[in-house]
Amino acid sequence: MCDLPSDCFSINGTHSSPPKHSLKIFEIIIFKMALLNDLINLNLTDSTKKIIAEYIWIGGSGMDLRSKARTLPEPVSDPKKLPKWNYDGSSTNQAPGEDSEVILYPQAIFKDPFRGGNNILVICDAYTPAGEPIPTNKRHAAAKIFSRPEVEKEVPWYGIEQEYTLLQKDINWPLGWPQGGFPGPQGPYYCGIGADKAFGRDVVDAHYKACLYAGINISGINGEVMPGQWEFQVGPSVGISAGDEIWAARYILERITEIAGFVVSFDPKPIPGDWNGAGAHTNYSTKSMREEGGYEIIKKAIEKLGLRHKEHIAAYGEGNERRLTGRHETANINTFKWGVANRGASIRVGRDTEKEGKGYFEDRRPASNMDPYVVTSMIAETTILL
C-alpha cells in the first residue's frame, strides 16, 4: 500500500499522468482513508464524558519527545488536578531494568489539536519514585529559578524563534532537494513562495493553526534562508511557560511531520557548507527593561551575559560550533559581541529599543536543539541573580 496518495502518482520518480489502474487504486485508498478519518475524528462528547490525555515527556537524549495516552473520567483544565503517572524508563535510557519506573508530574495543559473535543496534551517532567528530578529533567531547576522572588518581580518575557529543517524520510536529505544533488544557492528562499522555492508549507501552516488551537502563544512563522528550513516564534511567554510552550510546539510539529511522512530535524547545521544553520534566537526582557530607563538595564544585562559567555555557550545546544562560525548571520562561537541591528553579533538590540530607550534584546547564540528550560532560566539567572 502506498504511504501517501502521491506515492501512487510518482512513476519512476517522475510526476507523469498515471495510468487508469493506479488512478483506481488511488481512489480506493482515498475512500478508505475517509473511513479511517471518520473514526479518528469521532466527536465523543456526545457519547461519553471521558476524555483522552496525552502525557508528553522528554526522553534520555534530552531532545527525543515521548508520549502515551490515558483515559480520564471527565474534562480537566488544571494540571494540579491531573493524576501523576509513570513510564518504563529502561526503554528511554532513563532508568535500569530492575528499577524502571519513572514518575511523570503533569505541569501544563494544552488542547489536543489531533483529537479535538475536550481531549488534552499534558507537558510533564520526570522524577524518581523518591521524588527527585531525574538527570535529564531540566524543568525542575528552571522552575526554581523562576520562582525566586527577585526573578518573579521582574516578570521575565521570552520570545523564542525556533528554526527547523524538514527532511525526506528514508534518505535524510532536505525536503525539496534533488536526490544526490543540491538546489540553487540561497537567495530566493527566505519568505519565498512557489513550488521551486517553498518546500513543505502544508506542515508549517497546519502547525501554526494547530498551535493556536492548542493554546500555545505562537506569534508567527516564516520560510528561512536555506530551502526546506522554516521558523516559528512562540511568545511573549512569562518565565517557565516559555519552555512548556516551546516543547509543546515541538511535539505538535513532529506529530504533524509524522502525518505528512517527513522527518523534522533540529540539528543546528544540517548541511555543511554555504547553507544557513538553524538556531533558536531567544528574545528577552524584564519589567525594568520595558520601563523608562530600560536601555541602561539592557546594557548592564548584556555585559553580565558577556562575562559568562563560555558557560552559556556550553548550555546552548550540542553541535553549535558547526553553526556559530561568524558567517551565515552568526557570530563566531568564541567571540562575544553585541550591536544594534547587527545580525552578525552574539546579541542584537533592535533599532526600536535603542530609539525608545527601553524594550528587549535578542540572544542569537542558542542552537535550534537547545533546551528552552535551560536557556530561559540561565538568561534570567545571569541577568537578575548574579
Add this chain to the structure above:
Amino acid sequence: MALVTDLINLNLTDSTPKIIAEYIWIGGSGMDLRSKARTLSGPVDDPKKLPKWNYDGSSTGQAPGEDSEVILYPQAIFKDPFRRGNNILVMCDAYTPAGEPIPTNKRCAAAKIFSNQEVEKEVPWYGIEQEYTLLQREINWPLGWPQGGFPGPQGPYYCGIGADKAFGRDIVDAHYKACLYAGINISGINGEVMPGQWEFQVGPAVGISAGDELWVARYILERITEIAGVVVSFDPKPIPGDWNGAGAHTNYSTKSMREEGGYEVIKKAIAKMGLRHKEHIAAYGDGNERRLTGRHETADINSFSWGVANRGASIRVGRDTEKEGKGYFEDRRPASNMDPYVVTSMIAETTILWNKS
C-alpha cells in the same frame, strides 16, 4: 468513491427504527474472529433480549458438514463504531444445538468460575495490556520496516513520535476513539519498544466482562486494520532476534487486595501462582516460549519470579502498591495471543478457589 462513503455513513435513524446487529464469535483456531450481521426491528440494549442465532460451523473448523449448525448465544452489547446510529456489536459464545458449549468456547467455563460465590464476593478487577504488531499486507513484514531489511535498533520507538519512529498511529488513534464510542473501557494506548508494535489497555473490568471487552476491542482493531489495508498480528514473537515480543500483561486485584492489609493478600496470591506456574504457562498462549526468554523485559518461561518494579520478573508489583500496602499485581507472562476468558478465570481460580493440596 465519495458516494460509497455517503452510503456507508447513512444515518438510518430518520428513516427507520430498524437496527443492524453484528454478531461476533471466535472461530475454530481460538484466535480467528468471525462476524455476520442481521436486522432487528428496533434498538436493543440488553443482551438477554437479543435472539439466539446460528452459523455454519463446518466453515470455521467447528462442526462436521452433516451437522453443521452452531448456536450463537448473545452475551454482551457494544455500540457499533462503524455503522453508528443505534446499530450494535454483539459478543457471542458458541453452543451445540443440544446446548453444550463447543470445545473452542472458553467463555462458558470462565463464566462459571466468575459466578462462583467466593469469586463474586472478591469482585476481581482486570486491566489487560494488549500488545500487537502491524504488518504490511502483501509481504507480512512489519509496517514501516524497509522491504528486505531492518529499521535501526530498538531505543527511539517506545512512545516515540515522528515519521521515522511511529508507524501506523492513525490505526491506533482511530481504535482508541472507536472503542470509547463502543462503550469499551479502554484506559490508554502507547507505542511499543519494537517499531510497528503498539499497545492498548482495557480495564479495570470486572470478572467476565474483561474477556468480552478485550475480544470486542480486538474485533474493532482488526476491522480498522482492514480499512487501512494493514494486517494485525497477535503473534508473541513476530520477528526473531533482538526485537521485543508481544504480550498481554494482565493486571489483577480482588476486594481484599484493594483494602487495608491487601499487600499480604497479594503476596499469598503470588505464592499460589508460583505453585501453578506450569499450568498457567500452558494456558497463556501458543508460541510463548519464543517470547519468554529472560531477555527483552521478560522472565524465562521455565522460572517463576516476582519483584517490585521489576520488568524482568514473571509477576511485577508496582511501587505504589508496595508503598500503600494494598493495590494490585501484574502477571507479565500471558502472550498477546492469549484467550482473556482463560487467563482471567484461571488467575481468579488459582488465587481465590485453589488450595495447595
